[in-house]
Amino acid sequence: MGETRRHSVDVPITRTLVALRRVRSLRDPCTTSMSKFASLLDNVKWETGSNNGISLQFVEHGDDPCKVDAGPGGLIPFGGSYSIMEKLENGCDLHKLSSKVVDVEGDASSRSRSPSSDRSVKGRELACNVPSVNHAEEEAASGGRYRNHYSTKLGSSVGEYGSRLGSPMTSTNHSYYGDEDVDFDNQSNRGCGITYCWSRTPRYRGSNQSSDVEEYPLLPGNGNGESDVTTPSHEVLPRSLSQKFRPKSFDELVGQEVVVKCLLSTILRGRITSIYLFHGPRGTGKTSTSKIFAAALNCLSQAAHSRPCGLCSECKSYFSGSGRDVMEIDSGKLNRASYLRSLIKSASLPPVSSRFKVFIIDECQLLCQETWGTLLNSLDNFSQHSVFILVTSELERLPRNVLSRSQKYHFSKVCDADISNKLAKICVEEGIDFDQGAIDFIASKSDGSLRDAEIMLDQLSLLGKRITTSLAYKLIGVVSDDELLDLLDLALSSDTSNTVIRARELMRSKIDPMQLISQLANVIMDIIAGNSQESSSATRLRFLTRHTSEEEMQKLSNALKILSDAEKHLRASKNQTTWLTVALLQLSNTDSSYFATNENERSQRSKDAELSSTSSDFPVDVVKSETEDCQERNCKETVETVWKTVTDLCCSDSLKSFLLKRGRLTSLTVDKGVAIAELEFYTPQHVARAEKSWKLIADSFQSMLG
Ligand SMILES: Nc1ncnc2c1ncn2[C@@H]1O[C@H](COP(=O)(O)OP(=O)(O)OP(=O)(O)O)[C@@H](O)[C@H]1O
Numbered sequence: 001m002g003e004t005r006r007h008s009v010d011v012p013i014t015r016t017l018v019a020l021r022r023v024r025s026l027r028d029p030c031t032t033s034m035s036k037f038a039s040l041l042d043n044v045k046w047e048t049g050s051n052n053g054i055s056l057q058f059v060e061h062g063d064d065p066c067k068v069d070a071g072p073g074g075l076i077p078f079g080g081s082y083s084i085m086e087k088l089e090n091g092c093d094l095h096k097l098s099s100k101v102v103d104v105e106g107d108a109s110s111r112s113r114s115p116s117s118d119r120s121v122k123g124r125e126l127a128c129n130v131p132s133v134n135h136a137e138e139e140a141a142s143g144g145r146y147r148n149h150y151s152t153k154l155g156s157s158v159g160e161y162g163s164r165l166g167s168p169m170t171s172t173n174h175s176y177y178g179d180e181d182v183d184f185d186n187q188s189n190r191g192c193g194i195t196y197c198w199s200r201t202p203r204y205r206g207s208n209q210s211s212d213v214e215e216y217p218l219l220p221g222n223g224n225g226e227s228d229v230t231t232p233s234h235e236v237l238p239r240s241l242s243q244k245f246r247p248k249s250f251d252e253l254v255g256q257e258v259v260v261k262c263l264l265s266t267i268l269r270g271r272i273t274s275i276y277l278f279h280g281p282r283g284t285g286k287t288s289t290s291k292i293f294a295a296a297l298n299c300l301s302q303a304a305h306s307r308p309c310g311l312c313s314e315c316k317s318y319f320s321g322s323g324r325d326v327m328e329i330d331s332g333k334l335n336r337a338s339y340l341r342s343l344i345k346s347a348s349l350p351p352v353s354s355r356f357k358v359f360i361i362d363e364c365q366l367l368c369q370e371t372w373g374t375l376l377n378s379l380d381n382f383s384q385h386s387v388f389i390l391v392t393s394e395l396e397r398l399p400r401n402v403l404s405r406s407q408k409y410h411f412s413k414v415c416d417a418d419i420s421n422k423l424a425k426i427c428v429e430e431g432i433d434f435d436q437g438a439i440d441f442i443a444s445k446s447d448g449s450l451r452d453a454e455i456m457l458d459q460l461s462l463l464g465k466r467i468t469t470s471l472a473y474k475l476i477g478v479v480s481d482d483e484l485l486d487l488l489d490l491a492l493s494s495d496t497s498n499t500v501i502r503a504r505e506l507m508r509s510k511i512d513p514m515q516l517i518s519q520l521a522n523v524i525m526d527i528i529a530g531n532s533q534e535s536s537s538a539t540r541l542r543f544l545t546r547h548t549s550e551e552e553m554q555k556l557s558n559a560l561k562i563l564s565d566a567e568k569h570l571r572a573s574k575n576q577t578t579w580l581t582v583a584l585l586q587l588s589n590t591d592s593s594y595f596a597t598n599e600n601e602r603s604q605r606s607k608d609a610e611l612s613s614t615s616s617d618f619p620v621d622v623v624k625s626e627t628e629d630c631q632e633r634n635c636k637e638t639v640e641t642v643w644k645t646v647t648d649l650c651c652s653d654s655l656k657s658f659l660l661k662r663g664r665l666t667s668l669t670v671d672k673g674v675a676i677a678e679l680e681f682y683t684p685q686h687v688a689r690a691e692k693s694w695k696l697i698a699d700s701f702q703s704m705l706g
C-alpha cells in the first residue's frame with residue numbers, strides 16, 4: 001500500500017464519441033423547424049473520427065499517490081385602387097400617378113364612414129359606423145358564391161392556393177400567403193420595414209431606394225403630407241404549407257378559443273382599446289390572429305360576429321394588400337429614431353379610409369428601452385383610431401409599464417388532438433396520403449406549435465409517398481416507441497451489456513442523448529399514467545405485462561426521477577452519451593439514490609468528489625472534478641456504476657471478479673475523444689496483475705464509452 005505507481009496506457013478508440021454533439025431539441029423554442037432534421041446530417045459527419053484514445057492509469061492505494069499528468073414607404077401605400085395598380089402593372093410612371101392617388105384618397109376621406117371626417121367620435125367605438133357599401137348587395141353579388149366556391153374546391157385542387165373552406169378570401173387571391181415574402185423582400189430591398197398586411201406582392205420602393213425612413217414616411221398620400229407610392233403587382237405563391245394555410249378568419253384559428261371569444265366580444269361591443277399584446281409560445285397563431293383582428297376591426301359587415309367577412313370593401317382591400325390603414329412594423333427598424341418618428345406621426349393622424357389605423361408590431365421584444373419609452377410617452381398624442389397590436393413570444397423581455405398598459409392575450413400551445421385534426425384536413429385538401437399514426441406522431445413532436453407540425457408535414461410530403469409513421473420517425477430523428485420500450489426493458493432488467501449496446505446503437509444512428517432521454521421520460525410517464533393501452537403494439541403489451549407489479553411501478557417512477565435528474569446533468573456535460581448510459585444502468589435500482597436528494601449524502605459525496613479531484617489535473621468533463629453540480633450529486637455512485645459496468649463487460653470471468661474484489665475506479669475523464677480512467681488496487685501485486693490485463697480492461701472501457 002505504501003508504494004504508489006501509476007501507469008498510463010493510451011488505447012486508440014475507433015470512433016469519436018458520436019453523441020458529444022447535440023442536435024437542438026425539438027422542444028427548444030429557438031429551434032427552427034428545419035434544423036430539427038439536422039441530426040440526419042450530423043450522424044453522417046460524426047462517424048468518421050478515429051484518432052481518439054482511452055488512457056488507463058493504474059494506481060495503487062497509497063497515502064501519497066503520485067500524480068501523472070497526461071495532457072489532455074412609407075407605407076408604400078398601394079395606389080388605393082385597382083385601376084392604379086393595373087396601370088402600374090402596365091408600366092405606367094409611378095410619379096405621374098401620385099396626383100391620382102391623392103384624388104382617390106380625397107374620395108375616400110370624404111366618405112361618411114371615415115373617422116377622419118368624424119372627429120367627434122369618442123373612444124374607439126365601432127357600432128356607429130355604417131358602411132357606405134351595401135354589404136348585403138355586395139354579398140349577393142360576389143360573396144354569396146364564396147363559400148360554395150370553396151366547398152366545391154375542397155380536396156379537388158391540389159396546389160391551388162386559397163381553396164379553403166370558410167376563408168374570407170377568394171380562391172384567386174394569393175396575397176395572403178405572400179406576406180412573409182413581402183417582409184423578406186422588404187429587408188432585401190432595404191425598405192422601410194413597414195408593410196401593409198396581407199399584401200399581395202413585395203412592395204415597390206421607388207427608384208431611389210434608401211433605408212432612411214424619412215424617405216418613406218409612414219404617411220399615406222391623403223392630403224396630410226403622406227407619401228404616394230404605389231406598386232406593381234406580381235403574384236407570390238405560398239412557399240410552404242404553413243403560409244398557404246395561415247388562418248384568415250377567427251373560425252380558422254385552432255385551439256385558441258378563449259382568445260377568439262374575447263376578441264370577438266371586443267368587436268361586438270365596440271370596446272376597442274389602444275394596445276393589445278398577444279403573447280405565447282411560437283407557432284401558435286399570434287401573428288395570424290393579429291392580422292385577423294386588424295381586418296375585423298375595419299370590416300364593414302353588419303354581422304359583427306362574422307368579421308372579418310372577407311367580402312366588404314375594407315376586407316377586400318386589406319386582403320388584397322391594397323389597404324392602407326393596417327401596417328406591419330419591423331421591430332428592428334423601429335429602433336431607429338427617424339423611423340420611430342414617422343410611426344409616431346402616422347399614429348397621431350387619423351386613418352386614411354378605414355375605421356382604425358392598426359399597427360402590428362411583431363417580435364416586439366426586439367424594441368429597445370428608448371423606443372418603448374418614446375412610444376409610451378406619445379400614446380396621449382395618438383389618434384383615437386390608432387390601435388397597436390404587439391406580438392411576442394418572450395413576454396418577460398417587455399418592460400413592465402408596457403405590460404400594464406396593454407390588454408394581454410395569452411396564446412396557449414395547441415393540443416395534439418387539434419394539431420392532428422388540422423394536419424389531417426391539410427392532407428385531405430392537398431391530396432396527401434397519410435397514416436393517422438404518422439399525423440399523431442408529428443403532432444406529438446411539435447410541442448404545441450401548429451406551425452412546427454405543418455413544417456414537418458410539408459417536409460414529409462416532399463418525399464412524394466404516403467406519409468407513414470416509420471417515415472416520420474426517420475425524418476424527425478426519433479426512435480419508435482417499440483425501440484424505446486425495448487431499451488427500457490433491458491435497463492429495468494439489469495441487463496447491463498445489452499443496455500449499453502442498445503443505447504449506444506440508438507445514439508449512434510438515430511437520436512441524440514437529450515432527445516432520447518426526453519423520449520424515454522415521456523414513454524415512462526405514459527405508462528405510469530396508464531395512457532398507453534390503446535392500439536398497443538406487441539412490444540408494448542409485452543412490456544406492460546412484464547412491468548405491472550407494484551415494485552415495477554416503483555422502479556418506473558424512480559427511473560423517471562433518475563432520467564429527469566440525468567437530463568439536467570447532461571445539459572452541462574460534454575459527454576452526454578456516457579452519462580446517459582450510466583443513468584440507464586441505474587434504472588433497475590429500486591431506489592433513486594443515484595441522484596441523491598438527501599443533503600447529508602450530498603455533502604458526503606461532495607467531500608468524496610473533492611478528495612478524488614485532487615488526484616487528477618484534467619480540467620474537463622470528468623466524473624470527479626467536472627463541475628460543482630456533479631460533485632454535489634453523484635460522483636461516487638456514478639464512478640461505482642461505471643466500474644460495475646466495465647467489469648460486467650469484461651469477457652474473462654476471473655478478471656471480472658479480480659477487478660471487482662481488488663480494484664476500483666477512482667475517476668474517469670473524457671476530453672476531446674480521449675478517456676482517462678484511474679484505477680486503484682490494494683497491493684503492487686494487484687497492480688501488476690491488472691497491468692497484464694490492461695488490454696482487456698481497456699476493451700471494456702471502450703465498449704462502455706463507445
Ligand atoms: N392557432 C392556429 N390556428 C391555425 N393555424 C395556426 C395556428 N397557429 C399557427 N398556425 C399555423 O402556423 C403558421 C404560423 O402561425 P403564426 O405566425 O400566427 O404563429 P405565431 O404564434 O405568431 O408564431 P411566432 O411567435 O413564431 O411568430 C400559420 O401560418 C398557420 O399555418
Ligand SMILES: [Zn+2]
Pocket residue numbers: 298299300301307308309310311312313314315316
Ligand atoms: Zn369585411
